[in-house]
Amino acid sequence: MRPVPDLSWDHDAHYRPVLLRALPPRCDRVLEVGCGAGDLAVLLAERAARVDAVDRSPEMVAxxxxxxPATVRVVEADVLALELPAGGYDAVVGVSSLHHLPLEEALRCLGAAVRPGGVLAMVALPRRDLPRELPVEAVAAVLHRAVGVERLLRRSPRPERTPGMxxxxxxxxxxxxxRRARAxxxxxxxxRLLFWRYALVWHRPG
Known part of the structure; x- marks a missing residue:
């Protein structure tokens, strides 16, 4: 029996450009929340002089x-337990980390770490909102499979999923x-983003 092709693909990797586009034109210092295996941190290092990448998983930190690269400092910690410098970052970003944190506390903490004129930009997972979002869910399911088929035809390797994340x-x-973020x-x-994610973007006045 021939194995069934794996048509899945990495939605977090797909939406990294959303965060990269949200960065200010010039970045001295960026904080990444929940850096995982460092994929986004590597890209951030190309845009910022310094990157602080935080994750509470020892396996991911390793x-x-x-x-x-040497311009990225990886810290093993719960970001909410750190004493982040007030207004110390041009950008605070994260992929699939915000829904792991208490929302209001995280937004107050991370927002305070953004300098005036800087940005807080997060991509995270929402709970499904049915039946309100049923049309979006249906389109996402169809296109998710279509993208997987297209990658298969191009023989493009799917992004690796990191064990233990x-x-x-x-x-x-x-x-x-x-509603809660606006408060x-x-x-x-x-x-809402198409493939089971949402984007939260806040520009600190300044």
């Missing part, structure tokens, strides 16, 4: 430290995140 089911829908960070924008 993987990240083995691959990031912490997983947590999201508790909040996009509507709930938007903490006036002017924040929260939008």
């Amino acid at each position: 993987l990240a430290r083995a691959r990031v 912490p997983v947590r089911e999201p508790e909040l829908t996009v509507r709930e995140v938007r 903490v960070l006036p002017g924040v924008r929260v939008r």
